Amino acid sequence: MQLIESKTYVNLARSYSSECQAMVRYKFIEYGARNQNLNTLAEIIDKIVYNEFNHARIIYTKIQDASKNQIDNIDVCAGTPFREKWDLTENLRLAAVDEEKEVKIYKSFSKTAAQEGFDDLAYLFTELSKIEDKHRKIFTELHAQMKDNAMYKKDKSVKWKCTACGYEAMGDAAFETCPVCNAKQGQVGLIVKSLQ
Numbered sequence: 001m002q003l004i005e006s007k008t009y010v011n012l013a014r015s016y017s018s019e020c021q022a023m024v025r026y027k028f029i030e031y032g033a034r035n036q037n038l039n040t041l042a043e044i045i046d047k048i049v050y051n052e053f054n055h056a057r058i059i060y061t062k063i064q065d066a067s068k069n070q071i072d073n074i075d076v077c078a079g080t081p082f083r084e085k086w087d088l089t090e091n092l093r094l095a096a097v098d099e100e101k102e103v104k105i106y107k108s109f110s111k112t113a114a115q116e117g118f119d120d121l122a123y124l125f126t127e128l129s130k131i132e133d134k135h136r137k138i139f140t141e142l143h144a145q146m147k148d149n150a151m152y153k154k155d156k157s158v159k160w161k162c163t164a165c166g167y168e169a170m171g172d173a174a175f176e177t178c179p180v181c182n183a184k185q186g187q188v189g190l191i192v193k194s195l196q
Contacts, residue, residue: 003066006116011109012063013074015128018105019056022098023049025084029095032088037186040163041142041151044190048135055128062121092143099136103129137194145190152185161189 003009026049033042063071081098084091110125145151152160152174160174161167165181174188 001116003118003121006118008109008113008116008118008121009063009066010074010076011112011125012059012066012121013076014078015106015109015125016056016059016063017076017078018102019052019059021080022102023052023056025081025098026052026095028084029088029091032086032091036088037184038088038151039186040188040190041186043163044138044142044192044195048138051131051135055131058124062124089143089146092139092146096136096139096143099132099139102132103136106132134194138192141192141194142190145192151190152188154191158191163187163189 026045030042030045030049033039033045063074081094083094106125106129110122110129113119113125114122142151154172157170157172160169160171162175162178162181162183164183164187165178167178167180169175174185176185177183178187
């Protein structure tokens with residue numbers, strides 16, 4: 001079977017659409033974090049945005065490689081979530097939910113690709129599901145920290161670092177203003193276990 005005639009080909013197109021949508025939705029979340037001067041939170045999300053961009057790029061290349069001819073259009077039916085509002089805490093929760101759905105979808109796409117004999121694409125979908133699960137864990141942890149007002153407050157003394165100048169201090173709460181460069185608390189590095 002040729003890729004262009006397969007269900008896997010349509011699944012690639014659906015994946016491309018999904019990755020592009022996720023990239024923009026997460027860019028909105030990053031924008032919201034920056035507007036609240038939560039710059040280190042925005043930087044974490046920006047790395048996920050970049051991951052989603054590269055997922056879309058890789059998938060786009062696989063689609064293009066399926067045909068020597070120009071591909072004008074691929075009709076796909078794929079859902080588009082429009083749940084996010086301008087509520088940063090809730091958007092982090094919704095991003096985790098979206099990533100959980102992506103994990104399940106990519107696992108099913110991997111199974112289909114394997115059944116159709118596209119082992120390389122089955123591998124790609126499997127690895128994408130693992131990456132999206134990592135994203136889910138990050139969004140889940142960030143949501144919990146924000147909801148519980150625990151981004152800059154911990155149960156025990158930890159090392160806090162100003163990402164602007166590098167100043168470090170131990171404490172159960174991050175400094176509100178860096179005593180060296182006067183950067184606001186949003187520049188203090190976040191402690192996110194799922195990033196490790």
